[in-house]
Amino acid sequence: CTCCSESFIRSDHPIVADILLDKISLDYSETLMAAAGEQAEAAKHDTMKKYHGEYILCVEGSIPLGDDGNYCCIAGKTALEQFKEAAEGAKAIIAWGSCASNGCVQAAHPNPTEATPIHKIVKNKPIIRVPGCPPIGEVMAGVIVHVVAFGRLPELDRMNRPKAFYAKRVHDSCYRRAYYDAGLFAENFDYENAKKGYCLYKVGCKGPMTYNSCGTIKWNNGVSYPIQSGHGCFGCSEDNFWDNGPIYERLTNLPGFGIEATADNVGKAVAGALAVGIGAHVVASAISKRKQVSRRINRGRENEERL
Ligand code: SF4
Known part of the structure; x- marks a missing residue:
């Protein structure tokens, strides 16, 4: 769909014009190059031959x-032939976006075309996975600049994602996190308090199990990101994300994320008596953030009364 290229050209730090004009020689890209057809193919073959390895x-x-x-x-030629041919002489390979990294929507069940992420096809080359649908432009630019500037791959996690951008969960940097900790959840998208910053976990946010930099780098020069725009995180940078459960329902059996038993309790407790029935994680967080949380709870109550 070219959304990865579209995202890349919106990188502001570093600005993509600097990368394309000063840092690298972009010799082939169906989306970004001026040439087309035989000219484009010729540019690709010349590059693969001249800069082999x-x-x-x-x-x-x-x-x-x-x-x-x-x-x-x-x-x-098939995409498989094209990819194998280009991969053979590459020094490093970057899987740009969730399609190349984990198959994405094309690989969703029942995957009629047998869409396959590239690391399952070529196994004898280093492959940096930069998942996201699309990935953040600055992340894409940052990975390329790192490889060019240092002549080596960035430090990667166990899924071959750059640690600099995928070491933390979206949940860890979410500005709605205080509401989550306080047990204040939006019940649906029409909920007035969803606009005020209530946590979107109950309407399906996958931020607690998604590793990405959306909450810190954001999009379009730091203007916003899905959660800030009122939509929960899809979990688009995680493996098999289209088959990881319904988008608009909270998941109930998340490994390593055992809050489900308390999420409902917390909602009821806040609606009724604050001090009763709150789960352990909420209590722990509330102690450290008591003043901040109580201010927000009061504001939430006022909003609910107004509603
Ligand atoms: S569940 Fe989603 S909206 Fe709520 S704090 Fe975590 S990342 Fe933010």
């Missing part, structure tokens, strides 16, 4: 393996 290959999109790969053909 030296170029960085950024792959956008998953590779369909079904029906001999015929679901995606470029210049008379």
Whole structure:
């Protein structure tokens, strides 16, 4: 869908014009290059030949393996052939976006085209996975600049994602986190307090199990990100995210995230008596943030009364 390229060209730090004009030579990109057709193919082949073993290959999109790969053909070759050919001479490979990193929507069940992330196809090269639908432009730019500036890959986590951008959960930097800790949850998207900053966990936010920098770097030069715009996190940078459960329902059996038993209790407790029935994690958080939380709870009560 080209959304990864669209995101990349919106990077402001570093600004993408500096990267393209000063830092790298962008020799082939179906979306961003001026050439098309045979000219574009010629540029690609010249680059792969001249810089064999030296170029960085950024792959956008998953590779369909079904029906001999015929679901995606470029210049008379399947995407699988194109990818293997380009990967052979690459110094490093970057899987740009969730399609290349984990298959994304094309690989969602029942995956009729057998869409496959690239690390399952080429296994003898370092592959940096930069998931997200799309990834944040500054993250994409930052990974490229790191490889170019230092001549080596950035430090990666166990899923080969750059730690600099994927070490923390969206939940950890969320500005609604104080409401989560206080047990103040939006019950639906029409809920007035959703606009005031109430936590979106009950309407499906996957921030507690999603590793990404959305809450800190944000989008469009730091203007906003989905949770700030009133929509819960999709979990788009996690493996199999389209098959990880319903988008608008909270998940009940999350490994390592055992708050479900308290989420409902917390909601009831806040609506009734604050001191009764609050789960242990809420109590612990409320102690350290008592003043801040009580101010917000009072504001929430006022809002509920107004409603
Ligand atoms: S559950 Fe979602 S909205 Fe609530 S604090 Fe965590 S990331 Fe933010």
